[in-house]
Amino acid sequence: MSEPITLRPIGPPPRPQPPAVTLTIDGRHVTVPAGSTILAACQASGIAIPTLCFLETLKPVNVCRLCVVEVEGARVLAPSCSRAVEAGMVVKTRSPRVVLARRVVLELLASSVDLSTAPGLAELLSEYECRPERFGAAAATVAQPVKIDNDLYVRDYSKCVLCYKCVEACGPDHQNTFAIAVAGRGFGAGIATEFDAPLPDSACVYCGNCIAVCPTGALMASREFDLRRSGEWEPSRQTTTDTICPYCGVGCTLTLHVQDGEIVKATSPLDNSITAGNLCIKGRFGWSFVSPPARSTGAE
Numbered sequence: 001m002s003e004p005i006t007l008r009p010i011g012p013p014p015r016p017q018p019p020a021v022t023l024t025i026d027g028r029h030v031t032v033p034a035g036s037t038i039l040a041a042c043q044a045s046g047i048a049i050p051t052l053c054f055l056e057t058l059k060p061v062n063v064c065r066l067c068v069v070e071v072e073g074a075r076v077l078a079p080s081c082s083r084a085v086e087a088g089m090v091v092k093t094r095s096p097r098v099v100l101a102r103r104v105v106l107e108l109l110a111s112s113v114d115l116s117t118a119p120g121l122a123e124l125l126s127e128y129e130c131r132p133e134r135f136g137a138a139a140a141t142v143a144q145p146v147k148i149d150n151d152l153y154v155r156d157y158s159k160c161v162l163c164y165k166c167v168e169a170c171g172p173d174h175q176n177t178f179a180i181a182v183a184g185r186g187f188g189a190g191i192a193t194e195f196d197a198p199l200p201d202s203a204c205v206y207c208g209n210c211i212a213v214c215p216t217g218a219l220m221a222s223r224e225f226d227l228r229r230s231g232e233w234e235p236s237r238q239t240t241t242d243t244i245c246p247y248c249g250v251g252c253t254l255t256l257h258v259q260d261g262e263i264v265k266a267t268s269p270l271d272n273s274i275t276a277g278n279l280c281i282k283g284r285f286g287w288s289f290v291s292p293p294a295r296s297t298g299a300e
């Protein structure tokens with residue numbers, strides 16, 4: 001008699017699931033996979049935590065401290081974006097100490113940085129009852145001239161909160177170009193190219209992946225910068241359309257932002273498995289030919 005045939009599923013064997021960890025967040029028991037961050041556990045339970053330097057496509061660098069939470073028994077507040085959960089951990093996300101810490105972080109930023117184009121920060125300043133003006137009119141700021149040294153994007157470090165996202169995106173997390181780094185120390189620290197060279201003289205390859213992760217608008221594509229400066233940038237009049245970049249075989253997903261019939265920006269979805277929000281110079285900037293200046297018909 002012949003042996004019965006056993007059918008095996010095609011593909012790699014299923015990965016073993018990490019063990020589950022149960023902790024308490026704001027009095028509720030929460031169970032998440034071991035290795036999750038406190039932030040991920042909060043998000044899974046519908047608890048909102050403000051973040052600034054965190055992005056799901058980048059490794060946490062823990063520099064903004066906006067996401068801090070109180071962990072029972074710990075001496076200092078913990079950055080939820082990078083602190084892993086532990087069994088039996090007791091976490092408070094809105095204790096008076098947490099609220100005060102977030103308020104001071106926001107006030108220090110708002111007193112020294114231009115946050116006018118940072119999405120969501122005005123709402124946070126109001127939610128945490130911030131009074132950045134209490135530092136006085138003479139408070140030090142990072143105000144400086146806008147750097148416009150190329151046709152594709154603009155750097156306005158008056159709006160930089162030193163979140164390191166652009167450095168991570170340009171460096172080890174995405175692009176591996178390493179054209180920018182944090183230079184200087186203390187209040188004088190800032191993002192710079194090598195020897196603070198103009199962008200065209202630096203290692204920058206103009207992928208614009210730094211623009212895509214910048215949370216404040218310090219880095220901005222030139223078309224958006226120009227439209228904002230002339231008062232014509234109007235997100236409420238913009239629609240988005242996902243398409244595939246036609247330039248090469250990688251086939252990156254492009255999200256085209258269109259205002260009044262003109263493509264004004266190109267991005268890629270963060271959750272796209274191919275791009276993780278990244279593009280190259282062609283996908284990010286190579287669409288202006290779609291809406292060229294009106295051509296002469298020769299009739300006039």
Ligand code: SF4
Binds near residue numbers: 161191216
């Ligand atoms: S330029 Fe933008 S992304 Fe880079 S550190 Fe400053 S705020 Fe963060």
Ligand code: SF4
Binds near residue numbers: 248280
């Ligand atoms: S964005 Fe660049 S890498 Fe991606 S499909 Fe277009 S040309 Fe190719």
Ligand code: FES
Binds near residue numbers: 052082
């Ligand atoms: S978001 Fe966690 S330290 Fe910045």
